[in-house]
Amino acid sequence: MNRGMVSVPMKLNHVVEAQQFNREMLAEIFQASRAMETVAKTGGVAGYQNRIMATLFYEPSTRTRFSFEAAMHRLGGRVITTENAAEFSSVSKGETLEDTIRILNGYADLIVIRHFEVGAAQRAAAVSRVPVINAGDGAGQHPTQALLDLYTIEKEIGKIDGLNIAMVGDLAQGRTVRSLAYLLGKFKEIKIHFVAPALLRMKEDILVYLRERGVQYDEETDLNAVLPNVDVVYQTRVQKERFGDRIQDYEKCRGLYILDQSSLDRMRPDAIVMHPLPRVDEIAMEVDRDPRAAYFRQAQNGLYVRMALLTMVLTSSN
Ligand code: CP
Numbered sequence: 001m002n003r004g005m006v007s008v009p010m011k012l013n014h015v016v017e018a019q020q021f022n023r024e025m026l027a028e029i030f031q032a033s034r035a036m037e038t039v040a041k042t043g044g045v046a047g048y049q050n051r052i053m054a055t056l057f058y059e060p061s062t063r064t065r066f067s068f069e070a071a072m073h074r075l076g077g078r079v080i081t082t083e084n085a086a087e088f089s090s091v092s093k094g095e096t097l098e099d100t101i102r103i104l105n106g107y108a109d110l111i112v113i114r115h116f117e118v119g120a121a122q123r124a125a126a127v128s129r130v131p132v133i134n135a136g137d138g139a140g141q142h143p144t145q146a147l148l149d150l151y152t153i154e155k156e157i158g159k160i161d162g163l164n165i166a167m168v169g170d171l172a173q174g175r176t177v178r179s180l181a182y183l184l185g186k187f188k189e190i191k192i193h194f195v196a197p198a199l200l201r202m203k204e205d206i207l208v209y210l211r212e213r214g215v216q217y218d219e220e221t222d223l224n225a226v227l228p229n230v231d232v233v234y235q236t237r238v239q240k241e242r243f244g245d246r247i248q249d250y251e252k253c254r255g256l257y258i259l260d261q262s263s264l265d266r267m268r269p270d271a272i273v274m275h276p277l278p279r280v281d282e283i284a285m286e287v288d289r290d291p292r293a294a295y296f297r298q299a300q301n302g303l304y305v306r307m308a309l310l311t312m313v314l315t316s317s318n
Contacts, residue, residue, distance in 0.1 A: 009032060009308075009311040009312045009315045010025065010028045010029070010032075010312050010315075011312060011315050012131070012309065012312040012313045012315075013131050013313065014121075014125040014128070014131055014132045014133070015131070015132075015133045015134060015143055015144065015309060015313065016121045016122050016125050016132065016134045016141075016143065017122075017134070017141050017143055017179070017182070018141060018143045018146045018147075018178075018179040018180070018182035018183050019182050020143075021143075021147070021183065021186075022186065023186050023187075026147070026150065026183070026186070029147060029151075029305065029308055029309065029312070030150075030151050030154060032308035032311065032312070033151050033301070033304040033305045033307070033308040034304070035308075036074075036303075036304040036305075036307040036308050037304050039074065039075070039307065040074045040303060040304060040307060043074075043076075044074065044075055044076030045075050045076055045311065046076075048072075048075045048076035048077040048314070049076055049077070049078075050078075051072075051075075051077040051078065051109045051314055052077065052078045052079070052080060052107065052108045052109050053068070053069075053072040053077060053078070053079050053080070053108060053109065053110050053111075053112060053310065054079075054080050054081070054104045054107065054108035054110070054111045054112070055068055055069060055079065055080075055081040055082075055111075055112045055113075055135075056081075056082060056085050056089070056100070056104065056111060056112070056113045056114075057081075057082070057083060057084070057085055057113070057114040057135070058084075058085045058086045058091075058113075058114060058115045058116055058120075059114050059115065059116050059136065060084075061114055061135070061136075062277075062278065063276075063277060063299050063302055064114065064135045064136065064142075064144070064145070064302070065081070065083070065112075065114070065135070067299070067302040067303045067306050068112050068133075068135065068306050068310075069081065070303055071303055071306040071307040071309075071310055072310060074303070074307055075307055075310060075311065077310070077314075080107065080108060085100075097115070097120060097123055097124060098123065098124075098126075098127045101113075101124045101127050101128050101132070102127055102128075104130075105128055105129045105130050108130060109130055109131075109314060110130050110131045110132070110133065110310070110313050110314065111124065111128060111130060111131070111132050111133070112132075112133045112135050113132060113133070113134065113135060114135040114136045114137075115136075115137050115138065116137075116138050117137060117138050118137050118138040118139060118140035119137060119140060120137045120138070121133075121134030121135075121137045121140075121141075122134075122137075131313035131314075133309065133313065136175055137175070138175070139172075139173040139174070139175055139178075139242055140175055140178070141175050141178055141179045141182075142175040142176045142178075142179050142276075143179050144302075144305065144306060144309060145175075145176045145179060145180075145276055145302075146176065146179035146180040146182070146183045147183070147305050147309070148298065148301045148302040148305040148306070149176070149180050149183075149234070149274065149276070149298065150180070150183050150184075151301050151304075151305050152274065152294060152297065152298040152301045153232060153272075153274075155301065156272050156294050156297070157231060157232070157270075157272065160184075160187045160190075161187050161188040161189055161190070162188065162189045162190070163187075163190060163191075163231045163232060164191045164193075164229055164230045164231050164232075165184065165190065165191070165192050165193070165230060165231065165232040165234060166192075166193040166195055166223070166226045166227070166230045166232070166233045166234065167180070167181070167192060167193070167194055167195065167202070167234045167236070168195040168196070168223060168233060168234065168235045168236060168257050168282075169195075169196060169200070169235060169236035169237065169238055169257055169282060170196070170200050170236050170237060170238045170239050170242070170253070171194055171196045171200055171201060171202040171203075171236070172196070172199070172200045172201060172202065172203055173200065173239050173242040174236045174239070176236065176276040177202070177234065177236060178202075178203070178206055180234065181202070181206045181209070181210065182206070182209065184215065185209055185210055185213045185215050186213075190215050190216070191215075191216045191217070192210070192215065192216070192217040192218075193217070193218055193219075193220050193226045193229075193230065194217060194218070194219045194220065195219075195220045195221070195222075195223050195226055195257065196219075196221070197221060197252070197253050197256055198221075199249055199252065199253055200238070200253055201219060202219070223257045223263070224263075224266060227263055227266040227267050228266050228267065228268065230267070230268075230271055231268070231270070231271050231272070232271065232272055232274060233259065233263075233267065233271065233272070233273050233274065234274045234275070235257070235259055235273065235274070235275045235279075235282055235283055236275065236276065236282070237275075237278065237279060237280050237282055238250065238253050238254045238255075238256075238280075238282070240254075255281065255282075257282060258281060258282055258283070258284060259273060259282065259283045259284065259287055260284035260286060260287065261284070261286050261287070263287075264287060264290050264292065267292065269292075271292060272292050272293075272294040273287060273290075273292055273293050273294060273295065274294050274295055274298050275295040275298070276298075277295060277298075277299055279295075283295070
């Protein structure tokens with residue numbers, strides 16, 4: 001048991017959107033995440049054995065649900081879960097999200113929710129007495145992914161200010177790039193290249209936010225033109241599930257930007273490739289062998305960042 005490592009964690013209540021974090025909070029989260037890299041190996045934190053986390057996922061997940069659940073187990077706490085809440089919870093009988101949250105308040109000390117509707121985590125937080133963490137709300141936000149993305153960038157490159165970052169792929173429907181753009185807007189001399197076809201270009205609300213903060217950005221369709229100039233390539237999947245019946249639009253957008261050996265050859269030797277995952281075909285398997293491929297390390301960092309976040313929200317719900 002580790003008694004000193006997380007002795008005075010910063011207090012957090014609900015985690016619903018990336019904008020809620022300022023730079024001081026980010027620095028604290030990253031410091032706590034670094035400590036968690038040791039805690040994860042050495043076995044738990046005193047006082048967590050009676051703390052319970054509920055994971056309520058209405059959309060599929062590999063990384064987010066498993067890393068949150070592993071994080072709680074690594075801290076020494078307990079987990080209650082439903083892996084397909086739409087089918088296996090009483091939502092299938094017509095129960096509202098709000099009633100589900102009110103009921104879970106009686107069983108758990110915090111709730112981690114993934115939902116297909118934008119704003120669902122905010123709705124849950126509005127009726128919850130225990131902290132709610134947004135693990136992805138439709139095409140809205142995925143704030144804990146953005147935190148682990150930024151942690152990865154700092155860990156891999158050593159800084160965030162002054163970086164040149166390409167975000168590639170499904171920017172219109174991608175909650176990870178939206179949350180990451182919000183966080184990057186808090187740093188100095190950031191330059192973002194949004195690389196996407198016209199149908200998937202970054203939404204105006206994010207562009208307005210960046211302009212208001214003086215963040216430089218441009219919109220490109222030619223990935224190869226951008227690759228030699230960037231510190232980070234943040235690749236994303238074109239999300240078939242978000243197109244609904246617009247199959248023709250999906251077919252127009254898929255496969256346009258594939259990172260392969262020729263892409264690596266264009267990139268700087270100290271640049272990194274990131275991806276929130278899952279990938280389909282937008283990063284060729286040959287890229288995995290290159291040390292600049294940071295996406296599996298990025299997913300591993302999710303464990304440490306989520307451990308840190310759990311200590312912070314559980315502090316506030318004592
Ligand atoms: N990055 C991410 O959210 O992955 P999952 O959908 O597997 O949780």
